[in-house]
Amino acid sequence: MTDAIALLWLPLLASIMLVGIHTYFGMQVLARGVIFVDLALAQLAALGGTVAFMLGHPAQSTGTLAWSLGFALLAALLLASTRRLSSRIPQEALIGVIYVVAAAASFLLVDKAPQGTEHIKQILTGNILTVGGGDLFTIAPLYAAIAFLHWLARERLARSASGTSSWLWDFFFFGSFGVVVTSSVALAGVLLVFSFLIIPAAIGLLYADRPVIQLVIGWIAGAAASLAGLAASYAWDLPTGATMVCTFGLALACAGILRPLRRRSMASLKTAAGVLRGVVALCLAASALWLTLAPRSDQPLLDSFESLAPELRAAYMSASERAVYDEADVYADRHRLQIERLNTIEANSRWQGRALDDFEVRRISSFLQSYGEMRKGEEFVKREVRSRARERSRWWLGATLVLLALLTYPEAAVRARRTLRVRRQL
Amino acid sequence: MTPRAAFALLLALLIAPASPLASDATAAAPAVAAARLRVVATTTDLQSLVEAVGGERVAVTHIVSPNQDPEDYQPRPQDLHRIKEAALVVRIGVDYDLWLDRLLAQADVPALKRGGERYVDASLAIALLDVRGSAVGPGHPHGSGNPHYWLDPSNAEIITGTLLEALARIDAANARYYERRRIAFLDRLKLRQQVWTQALASLQGVPLIAYHNNWAYFARRFRLNFAGYIEAKPGVPPSPAHLAQLLAAMRTQGIRIIVRQPHEPEKNARFLAERAGGQVVTLAASVGAVAGTGDYLSLFDHNVAALARGYSGSP
Numbered sequence: 001m002t003d004a005i006a007l008l009w010l011p012l013l014a015s016i017m018l019v020g021i022h023t024y025f026g027m028q029v030l031a032r033g034v035i036f037v038d039l040a041l042a043q044l045a046a047l048g049g050t051v052a053f054m055l056g057h058p059a060q061s062t063g064t065l066a067w068s069l070g071f072a073l074l075a076a077l078l079l080a081s082t083r084r085l086s087s088r089i090p091q092e093a094l095i096g097v098i099y100v101v102a103a104a105a106s107f108l109l110v111d112k113a114p115q116g117t118e119h120i121k122q123i124l125t126g127n128i129l130t131v132g133g134g135d136l137f138t139i140a141p142l143y144a145a146i147a148f149l150h151w152l153a154r155e156r157l158a159r160s161a162s163g164t165s166s167w168l169w170d171f172f173f174f175g176s177f178g179v180v181v182t183s184s185v186a187l188a189g190v191l192l193v194f195s196f197l198i199i200p201a202a203i204g205l206l207y208a209d210r211p212v213i214q215l216v217i218g219w220i221a222g223a224a225a226s227l228a229g230l231a232a233s234y235a236w237d238l239p240t241g242a243t244m245v246c247t248f249g250l251a252l253a254c255a256g257i258l259r260p261l262r263r264r265s266m267a268s269l270k271t272a273a274g275v276l277r278g279v280v281a282l283c284l285a286a287s288a289l290w291l292t293l294a295p296r297s298d299q300p301l302l303d304s305f306e307s308l309a310p311e312l313r314a315a316y317m318s319a320s321e322r323a324v325y326d327e328a329d330v331y332a333d334r335h336r337l338q339i340e341r342l343n344t345i346e347a348n349s350r351w352q353g354r355a356l357d358d359f360e361v362r363r364i365s366s367f368l369q370s371y372g373e374m375r376k377g378e379e380f381v382k383r384e385v386r387s388r389a390r391e392r393s394r395w396w397l398g399a400t401l402v403l404l405a406l407l408t409y410p411e412a413a414v415r416a417r418r419t420l421r422v423r424r425q426l
Numbered sequence: 427m428t429p430r431a432a433f434a435l436l437l438a439l440l441i442a443p444a445s446p447l448a449s450d451a452t453a454a455a456p457a458v459a460a461a462r463l464r465v466v467a468t469t470t471d472l473q474s475l476v477e478a479v480g481g482e483r484v485a486v487t488h489i490v491s492p493n494q495d496p497e498d499y500q501p502r503p504q505d506l507h508r509i510k511e512a513a514l515v516v517r518i519g520v521d522y523d524l525w526l527d528r529l530l531a532q533a534d535v536p537a538l539k540r541g542g543e544r545y546v547d548a549s550l551a552i553a554l555l556d557v558r559g560s561a562v563g564p565g566h567p568h569g570s571g572n573p574h575y576w577l578d579p580s581n582a583e584i585i586t587g588t589l590l591e592a593l594a595r596i597d598a599a600n601a602r603y604y605e606r607r608r609i610a611f612l613d614r615l616k617l618r619q620q621v622w623t624q625a626l627a628s629l630q631g632v633p634l635i636a637y638h639n640n641w642a643y644f645a646r647r648f649r650l651n652f653a654g655y656i657e658a659k660p661g662v663p664p665s666p667a668h669l670a671q672l673l674a675a676m677r678t679q680g681i682r683i684i685v686r687q688p689h690e691p692e693k694n695a696r697f698l699a700e701r702a703g704g705q706v707v708t709l710a711a712s713v714g715a716v717a718g719t720g721d722y723l724s725l726f727d728h729n730v731a732a733l734a735r736g737y738s739g740s741p
Binding site: 003004007008011127129130132230233234235237238239240241242339343346347349350351352355358359361362365368369372 | 553554555556557558571630631642645646649650651662663664665666667668669670673674691693694697700
């Protein structure tokens with residue numbers, strides 16, 4: 001536990017700071033309808049970084065930073081000036097074009113200097129897990145300064161969002177956003193920064209009308225989702241950035257589902273529950289249909305039920321089938337252990353005790369291959385036994401699933417009876 | 427080995443120490459200038475080994491630049507052109523350069539197909555490590571193993587043997603020339619290998635951490651102990667639990683060196699090094715990936731020196 005805290009408190013602090021500034025920018029971005037603008041700005045900053053690299057500036061030097069920021073500001077200028085011009089083309093299209101051209105151009109540049117691939121990656125795929133204290137000391141004053149400037153210019157910015165002010169204010173907005181995105185993407189990566197930007201802001205919009213309250217709700221939701229993501233990635237041994245993006249997505253889904261609760265009326269709660277039950281019933285009915293049509297193919301619902309509670313297999317497998325299945329399972333596991341044992345012996349012999357000669361290494365390899373094939377064979381037996389049992393019992397299994405579907409959503413039966421009655425009367 | 431080849435080998439053994447390579451190279455130069463064999467190797471390591479055997483009679487190009495990840499290389503139109511023109515195509519195999527299959531299929535030259543006389547899979551007869559027994563598809567009967575086998579200098583003997591056979595097959599007139607060059611190269615390699623083994627003797631069994639599992643063959647030859655990897659699955663960033671585990675291992679086992687390649691993210695390696703008190707050593711897994719690794723021998727010179735320096739420099 002102390003290990004987890006020692007490792008995760010800096011990433012959590014960084015996430016909270018990033019959520020802090022990005023929720024605000026996210027609200028602005030949603031208001032202006034330029035959802036993917038952060039990707040375009042980040043990609044152009046990466047292109048600038050690549051140019052700096054080609055000119056011989058080392059990564060993370062002032063020269064590289066200057067080139068990155070210069071390109072991000074160039075993108076801001078382009079975005080601000082085209083906002084008024086593009087009455088025929090939506091601005092989102094131009095943003096997409098800037099993104100793909102910048103991405104392709106940096107690949108072309110890197111093609112001339114292979115070492116540069118790592119350079120582009122460094123700019124665009126940060127790792128929130130390995131942020132250092134030094135990173136936070138750089139971004140904290142920067143974000144505070146930008147937030148302060150935006151607070152001073154809040155009325156102008158509101159007018160520019162609705163398109164009734166000079167393009168210079170648009171440039172100020174996109175430019176400062178470019179500065180923020182260039183720094184945050186290097187820390188957290190493109191995917192996570194996009195989540196920080198859009199999801200807390202969207203949750204805020206769902207639950208409040210006043211901007212200040214939207215902002216506060218976004219902050220709370222973003223901080224909670226960050227904490228949940230970091231904890232989940234530690235507990236289940238998952239890559240941190242990807243896990244956090246998923247918890248943010250989950251947070252938005254929950255917020256959407258729970259939104260009717262806000263009005264505290266039973267009717268809206270009932271509607272929400274009804275929709276949920278409907279979806280579950282639909283899934284059950286669809287897998288009943290799929291099972292009767294193609295019992296031997298993947299059955300996602302049945303497979304996940306069985307992996308949660310293997311005892312469920314007893315319901316449709318005969319005793320002998322179960323014995324074969326379990327035996328194959330035991331053997332597959334035994335082969336896996338053998339493979340691990342041999343691998344350990346070989347790996348340890350590289351530096352410990354007597355070194356194995358090529359002949360012995362090849363012998364181990366051929367044993368490994370045999371065990372691998374045998375394990376595959378056992379897996380095949382398991383799959384085949386299960387498929388046959390499912391094929392045999394698909395009718396009553398399907399019927400059970402349909403029954404479950406009807407139990408979760410009885411309205412379907414009522415409605416069907418009503419339609420039948422109406423037809424008969426006609 | 428046929429009697430004729432055995433005789434040639436014997437002859438080469440007798441001649442090689444006596445005649446310096448330069449003299450027969452210059453003697454042959456005017457004739458070969460017009461008729462150099464065009465060889466395309468997928469990586470710079472193979473390029474260097476083909477040059478070691480082929481000398482003045484081959485013109486070798488590589489497809490993937492060092493420091494690019496050969497496993498997700500995207501072929502270019504020029505590659506197809508070069509392959510069609512090639513007298514010999516040499517690949518790493520072991521699922522390392524799978525994209526070459528598509529290029530060869532597109533080139534549609536029977537002699538360049540798998541098993542054709544101008545096709546060389548350098549992994550032939552190598553004792554592969556980390557075999558997991560999972561064949562990727564047809565044409566990969568050995569199943570995938572760890573593909574970084576050129577990082578064991580002893581494997582160069584097998585690889586150059588395969589190359590010699592291929593060169594002698596398409597250019598039988600110069601078979602002796604290739605044999606002499608190969609033997610001279612292996613002599614130099616053996617001398618260097620003694621030096622490398624000595625330089626790394628103090629590191630035997632000392633636990634190290636690598637960014638990615640590229641060093642299995644290198645470790646086996648020089649008896650190094652890679653106790654953990656930052657990226658256990660290629661392309662998947664480490665989870666916090668995995669990093670915590672590595673940190674704990676670094677503290678309990680006293681691990682001081684973290685090995686990375688120039689194209690692997692430095693940030694994660696540095697993160698571990700800063701927290702557990704170690705240092706990051708940058709090694710080249712391919713010829714040319716780091717300055718001063720211009721050929722196969724200097725690749726090892728650099729790596730051995732960097733590791734030894736990292737070890738003696740650490741507290």
